[in-house]
Amino acid sequence: MSNLYWLTEVQMARLRPYFPKSRGLPRVDDRRILSGIIFINRNVLRWCDAPAAYGPPKTLYNRWKRWSDMGVFARIMTGLAAEAPDNKTISIDATYLKAHRTASSLGLKRGRGRLIGPTKGGMNTKLHAVTDTSGRPIRLFITAGQVSDYTGAMALLSSFPNAEWLLADRGYDADWFREALSERGTRPCIPGRASRKKVVRCDKRRYKRRNRIERMFGRLKDWRRVATRYDRCPRVFLSAIALAATVIFWL
Template sequence: MSDLFLLSEAQMRRIEPYFPFSHGIARVNDRLIVSGIIYVIRNGLRWRDAPRTYGPHKTIYNRFVRWSALGVFNRIFSALAGAAGEPDRLMIDATHLKAHRTAASLLKKGLFPRRIGRTKGGLNSKLHAVCDGDGRPVIMLLSEGQMSDYHGAALMLDDFPPASELLADKGYDADWFREALEQRGIKPCIPPKANRKIQIPYDKAVYKCRHKIENMFGKLKDWRRIHTRYDRCAHTFFSAIAIAATVIFWL
């Protein structure tokens, strides 16, 4: 497997506590199956094209879908990100993820929303993220593509960890958002919009560090099933994002 991805034993020890218990028949090798899931998501393959070294492709796919429904991958991301401690600085931004026709062509069915919307760029989803000072994601949210940046921030606000300051672009320049941050003891470093009657000063030197969250989105989009959404269900697509963020930044 020299040319394939394989989680190390140390990495497995960190994520195994969050796996569901096996009932009855023992599961197929967790290390191979989870490594196969990562390989497929990173390279943008169809599940049937997963290398046989990882095991049956139906087992890989079924494990991904079943554990996604249980929220296993989301819990792994949240636990590892939370274990890093409280960050001194936060950064927030959002990016669009194009929805492939296999994800966007069918009518919505079922109880849960698909989180696919229509913008000038077509059908897409939007990933909102809060990062620490090193550009590592600590909070993520998937929404329809047309949702504004500050509406996404409002949905994540209650989960913000304590920090001294937050960096954001002009899309987050709203009085209510600034006030909400200050109530939490977080100093906003946000450039004011041009139409403000009174321009609000901000630290331009500190603001230059905001490129780290842009770099984070770029690293996530290097994984082909993240850059283009093939999954119809929002929870499976978000699980793929959580897997990518965990492997890239927290393992």
């Protein structure tokens, strides 16, 4: 098939430092297996429907599941992002990812424990992300759909890189968040809520750059496995998001 996805040798050279060490027998060809994993995730195929060029489907699935549980794909994304830091102005935002019935059923009631929750649009998972100046993701975090944006901000705050500015919408307008950013030496560019008694100034010209994180979410959702969650395990789903971010923005 001419439309199969293959990693190049240059890309593999960047990825290999983040692979876990092989024990015992040498691993099956990493380039072939990882290319097959990317192809399956991008097109939302069943593992048994993987093209024969990528080898046995069971080998693809076993590598995907084992490395997802180890957090390898998340480390790859953060590691590649750290190689070329561009953090003068960072952004934070969140988006909803639709949870398919296969992800939220056959387990705990209404998907509890799987980071799936009810919203106006149905059962969703919320993806919280931090991007660099160019709009590339550098930190990812997922919660249930009904969870506040503040929860994601609190979880990601300690991992923020040193930045001069942080862009966010008014959903992140909280005094504790502004104070935490100031302590880190980061100036917030966040519009104030309408309910605020004291007006908060915001650099509107700089705030326009926040559209980069919105475009980043749109590109991630081009991968069908990210736009719709089919995985019951949140760790595996986060690995799928990290893999998509790596391929789209960092390779």
